Amino acid sequence: MKLLFVTNGHGEDRLALCLVRALGASLPGAEIRAVPLVGEGRLLEEAGIAVAGPRVRVPSGGLVRPTAGAVWRDLRAGLVRQFRRQMRFLREQAAWAQAAIAVGDTFCGWVAGRCLPDRPLILVATAKSVYIHGHSRLEVFWMRRRCQHVFARDEPTAEDLRRRGVPASWEGNLMMDALDVTGRSPVAPGEGPVVALLPGSRDDAYINLGALADCLEQLSRALAPSRQGLVGLVPLAPGLDRERALAVLAERGWTRQVPAGPSPAAPAGGHDSAGTITVEKGAARLRIAWGMFGDVLLAADLVIGLAGTANEQAAGLGKPVVVFPGPGIQFNPRFLKAQKRLLGDAVAVAPPDPAAVAAEAAAILADDARRQRMGAAGRARMGPPGAADRMAAVILRIWDARTAHP
Structure with missing residues (x-):
């Protein structure tokens, strides 16, 4: 199985890494590449994952809710030109990838789906929640047409998407799996609170x-x-x-x-x-x-x-x-x-x-x-830890069903 991960920020790289590790444990022979839309993907690279494509650094760092000023600074830094280069590269990956997993906002998923139109697409939707502002009608329309599955960031959002016809679930939050613990105490005896x-x-x-x-x-x-x-x-x-x-x-x-x-x-x-x-x-x-x-x-x-x-x-x-x-x-x-x-x-x-x-x-x-x-x-x-393993199980079920009934 050849999987292409598309991410759009350092935080999303960390979440993708959790899912990559879980999938790697379930699919030892899987080939995985990553294309970061924002940043250099250094975290993924250091973990031994093949990071491909043009690297993009923008002044905002890829804020989820950027201000108008942050957007303007990104545009002046050549964001549009760099984005076009990434789109060309992603289209070239269609000959290699068997499926794509986008970790980020709907735009990240749209880019992956647009560049790999004939490949299954799974979206780990990190940016929106009905607690703040749910997905728009346009986003839902696109998800229904293009996504094999959407992992929502909480159960109320997943329920809202399912009600609107999107194959969605909440398996927990990947960021709870992204807590590196060394076991070393940063606190001396007698200190506290x-x-x-x-x-x-x-x-x-x-x-x-x-x-x-x-x-x-x-x-x-x-x-x-x-x-x-x-x-x-x-x-x-x-x-x-x-x-x-x-x-x-x-x-x-x-x-x-x-x-x-x-x-x-x-x-x-x-x-x-x-x-x-x-x-x-x-x-x-x-x-x-x-x-x-x-x-x-x-x-x-x-x-x-x-x-x-x-x-x-x-x-x-x-x-x-x-x-x-x-x-x-x-x-x-x-x-x-x-x-x-x-x-x-x-x-x-x-x-x-x-x-x-x-x-x-x-x-x-x-x-x-x-x-x-x-x-x-x-x-x-x-939600509790373990989201990566639960998401990996869902992805494998989708893949098995697809290969059994192509």
């Missing part, structure tokens, strides 16, 4: 980090003296510069701590794939972590986030999430409103003021019943 600070994975993560650090400083002051073991954990996304992040904190008065002994998750033998660096400001303690995203979320009692996918993953793990309008490009009031509708009671919204954010976080930490309610809401919205 633990607050994860999620600045996002794009360029505005640095300015977001400064705002989140201000919130942690205020939270340290707001908590009772008996809870002064508070530590903030920042899991740096791949591609973000560690020294630049530390420089942002240094500008705000945070100083690097020189550990008396081994620090949490200290790299062994010079190995630098995962580790931590601790900085302090007064009584506040903040730890930059890398290569340990899943470990940080599992250790957290609460999350303060200015991220997209990472906030959703935290909610799916049952962590209460506090959000506020950020200083960067992505986490604007419109994005915040959409995320709140998507995650419901798993998210608490605070004004864009460090003291107000800290007060909301302190109130949640002091209220066990509220934390449990928020955690249950997040798990219900995101």
Whole structure:
């Protein structure tokens, strides 16, 4: 079986990788190629997947809900010219591929279907939910005509698509399978409560980090003296510069701590794939972590986030999430409103003021019943892990039925 994956962003690459691994386990002889419409597909390439086609980098990074300004910057960067090159390349893949799987929005699926018109197409629809805004009539019309199956991002959306004649299901959310856990603790003995600070994975993560650090400083002051073991954990996304992040904190008065002994998750033998660096400001303690995203979320009692996918993953793990309008490009009031509708009671919204954010976080930490309610809401919205295996089983059933009755 020769499968062509088409993706449209770094986050979608990570989700596609989960599905590729599940399919590879079920189909050991399968040949898989990937064509990223946005970005370089480095994550897939590092995992040993053949990444083909022209690589496209745009200033927006492929935001799901871009502003007019972001679209204009992408166009000025040559987006249309690059897109035409990709379309030509994808058409050439029709001679090789037996089926296509698009991971992203409907446009990503349309591109794959347009360029491989005679091949089965499966869409992993990551961008839309009836909690925010369901699929349009035009999108549904296209899905009915072109998709063998659509994996929706939640059950209400899948139900809406089925009601409108689209072969759709919800098998869970792939992003809950994309949590890399090393098993190394980012927290030292005696530390807690633990607050994860999620600045996002794009360029505005640095300015977001400064705002989140201000919130942690205020939270340290707001908590009772008996809870002064508070530590903030920042899991740096791949591609973000560690020294630049530390420089942002240094500008705000945070100083690097020189550990008396081994620090949490200290790299062994010079190995630098995962580790931590601790900085302090007064009584506040903040730890930059890398290569340990899943470990940080599992250790957290609460999350303060200015991220997209990472906030959703935290909610799916049952962590209460506090959000506020950020200083960067992505986490604007419109994005915040959409995320709140998507995650419901798993998210608490605070004004864009460090003291107000800290007060909301302190109130949640002091209220066990509220934390449990928020955690249950997040798990219900995101679904349990294992979506990749369930999706792979559906894909194999579709393929078996097609080959049995060509």
